[in-house]
Amino acid sequence: MFDTLYSQIGAALGVIVVTFAFLKGDEPERVGGGAYALGALASLLVQNDSQLYGPQWGLMIVETVMLVAWAALAWKSRRSWPIWACAFQSVAVMSHILTTTDMRPPIAAFYAVVNLASYGVLLVLALGVVQAWRDRRAADWSSALD
Numbered sequence: 288m289f290d291t292l293y294s295q296i297g298a299a300l301g302v303i304v305v306t307f308a309f310l311k312g313d314e315p316e317r318v319g320g321g322a323y324a325l326g327a328l329a330s331l332l333v334q335n336d337s338q339l340y341g342p343q344w345g346l347m348i349v350e351t352v353m354l355v356a357w358a359a360l361a362w363k364s365r366r367s368w369p370i371w372a373c374a375f376q377s378v379a380v381m382s383h384i385l386t387t388t389d390m391r392p393p394i395a396a397f398y399a400v401v402n403l404a405s406y407g408v409l410l411v412l413a414l415g416v417v418q419a420w421r422d423r424r425a426a427d428w429s430s431a432l433d
Contacts, residue, residue, distance in 0.1 A: 297402065297405075297406070298327075300406075300409060301323065301324075301327055301405075301409060304320070304323075304409045304412055304413045304416075305320040305321075305323055305324045305412075306320075307320075307413065307416050308320030308323075308412055308413075308415075308416045309321075311416055311419070311420040312415070312416040312419050312420070313419040313423070315360060315363075315364040315366050315369065315415070315419075316412065316415050316416045316419055318360060319357075319360055319368075319369065319372065319412050319415065320412065320416075322353065322356045322357070322360070323353075323408060323409070323412060326349060326350075326352070326353040326356070327405075329349045329352075330346060330349050330350075333345030333346055333348075333349055334346055340391070340394070341386065342383060342386045342387045343383075343386075346383070347380070347383040347384075347387075350376065350379050350380050350383055350401075351380055351383075353376055353379075354373065354376045354377055354379075354380050357369055357372045357373040357376050357408075358373050360372075360373075361373050366415055366418075366419075368411040368412065368414055368415030368418070369411075369415075371407070371411040372407075372408045372411050372412060375404045375405075375407035375408045375411070376404060376408060378400060378404045378407075379400065379401045379404040379405065382397055382400040382401055382404075385397075
């Protein structure tokens with residue numbers, strides 16, 4: 288999995304965003320960061336790099352569980368970023384469903400969609416952490432002025 292510079296940069300970006308979520312985020316961001324980290328680890332464990340055609344059932348199950356996790360977080364949280372994370376994750380799940388219908392999309396297109404959806408989830412998670420951090424700092428300033 289980490290044999291290319293592209294995958295190493297992506298993994299480093301994921302570690303940075305998840306660490307940022309744990310250090311500076313509120314509870315929804317921490318839950319989202321933990322879910323993303325567990326999903327990424329599970330994806331590494333079940334991914335079959337030698338299978339070039341057909342569905343990867345293990346990876347599809349992990350992506351679907353992640354979709355359920357993002358949907359639950361969007362349901363319970365009052366923030367808007369989990370809805371966007373759920374939308375990006377649904378694109379990844381739909382690309383898995385496309386491979387099960389035997390439409391034979393190029394494998395490079397499949398991996399591009401899944402990777403871009405993952406980067407979208409990371410982006411909205413990072414934006415959610417920044418927003419929570421900013422809101423907490425603004426609340427600290429307003430309480431200091433009182």
